[in-house]
Amino acid sequence: MQLETVAIRAAADRLAERLTAHRRAIHRRPELGYQEHATAAYVESMLDDLAVAHRRVIGTGVVALLPGAGSRSVGVRADMDALPVPEAPGRDGYRSEFEGLSHACGHDGHVAVLLGLAELLASVDDLPLTVALYFQPAEEGPGGGQPMVAAGVLDDPRPEAVLALHVASAHPSGTVAIRTGPSSGSNDTIAITVHGVGGHAAHPDTALDPVPIAAQIVTGVQQLVTREIDPVQPVVVTFGSIHGGHRDNVIASSVTLTGTIRAVHQHNRELLNRRVPELAHGIAAAHRATVTVDLECGYPVGVNDPELTQVVAAAAAAVLGDERVMRVPEPSLGSEDFYAFGETGLPVSMFQLGVADPARGITAPHHSPDFNLDEAALPAGVAVFAETIRRLEQAG
Structure with missing residues (x-):
């Protein structure tokens, strides 16, 4: 496969069933921060199937590496942990097996998207740059971003930018919401x-x-x-x-x-x-x-690098259409430890992936027992990441 815009969207769409399977496997076994043993093992198993090299860091963190041509590299991060929130009835066939715990913030979807990205990039002929995938524990607490940085995940290779997404029940399924500059609170x-x-x-x-x-x-x-x-x-x-x-x-x-x-x-x-x-x-x-x-x-204060975020916005418009990309007018005082990657001086950017489907009752806010996500949105996340990587390589 060539890393081209049309091919990227088609390849992401073909991963739809795989992404749903990943998300549901992780959803069944929610784990709190630094207890993501089964989740990390699942990630490693899927990476092994793709012949993608990986290593453990800070206990339950996983770093995967897809080598590319030249010395340039980009990082993409997904958090893995769940919450001590009981799950509401429903989700037949894949509901949480652990009483009192659930993926009430959608991190199961984040991991599924990153595994999908790994599969897409592993199929690319002559990947133009190296891509590091950071599967991070403990975003909900006590924090895994800064410990991963301290463990040296950004040292070899040193990425020129780090990307992330967060699913958002406030936005329609398959849309992307973007904000430049201050985005989340300390x-x-x-x-x-x-x-x-x-x-x-x-x-x-x-x-x-x-x-x-x-x-x-x-x-x-x-x-x-x-x-x-x-x-x-x-x-x-x-x-x-x-x-x-x-x-x-x-x-x-x-x-x-x-x-x-x-x-x-x-x-x-x-x-x-x-x-x-x-x-x-x-x-x-x-x-x-x-x-x-x-x-x-x-x-830390979450700041999306303006130049990098413009690349993400253009990539989203290219693979989803202009009408599926919206701007977030105001920052949130919710916090996000992804921005620990940006405290190193690297450009970082996180976008929101809409997962709401009112027709199916998927509208509950994050951290709610009723929170759910429309799995049909997950290929859009893969496509935006892959297209952003392609554009970063072309920007040189």
Whole structure:
């Protein structure tokens, strides 16, 4: 096979049944981060059938290599892990075999697409450049992108760009949605413990109540967000849990807030990570209390390289048609550890592959027990990747 646009789409379409089979095999056996043993073994078995060389990294990660002519190379990444989300009834013949676990974010589809890409590229006569495939564990947590980078997967070969996709239940099946520039939010976690003095609820003057102090911190942070951040640049600080005390008539000695800080611009991320702890200390000090703050930086701001993303958009239009390609107008504050590959300085780009089919009831949001995907969309993902690789080689 020659790596040409018409041939690419036809070859991807011929893989439809194989892609569905891959997706369903993986869907039956969902595994959490760094527990993807059966998934990694399945990937390796399929790569062996294609005579594609591969190696293990960071326990359950797999790197496959399809050698090409010359010294240039491109990387493509797919995440493999599932979620601790029970699966809703349905999916007869391929529903999750593990109670309480499911592929509620579509990573089974991601792996299927990457295996399909491996099969398509393995059939190409004289592949024009080397393609590295990164089957990554633990995107849902605790994170596998940065550990794969630290393990040296980008060192040999050194790709000139890294691509990825994410299935999207918000878009019609077989469409592609693309955004240039800031695309997804950073994801940092914060725990703030307010230390007071416990006592009797009837005599607050003899205690130092941390509850109203914690409440002021929560509202103060929201004021910080609206007063110190450019209002057209999305950020969010959400406190998802508040824990303190155990009885109605006892003043607690401490209260702990835990939350997430997210931004789609690095300068806002840095500002919030500095100002939220400052504000917490300041409010506590004003009431003669103290706080301890534990801030853990997580996934990075996700930025799609403009030039690379334009190549992806043109490739999608070529194999799917202009009418099947849409632009995403705003970034999401959801986070994605794929962008750890971009923190190395490499151009990266992730596109969304629509998988919704309202006629069949496939519309549920990600991380829902009802989440599902239209498998007919999977060949489009393979075709967009292959056409992008072809165009990157031609761009020289």
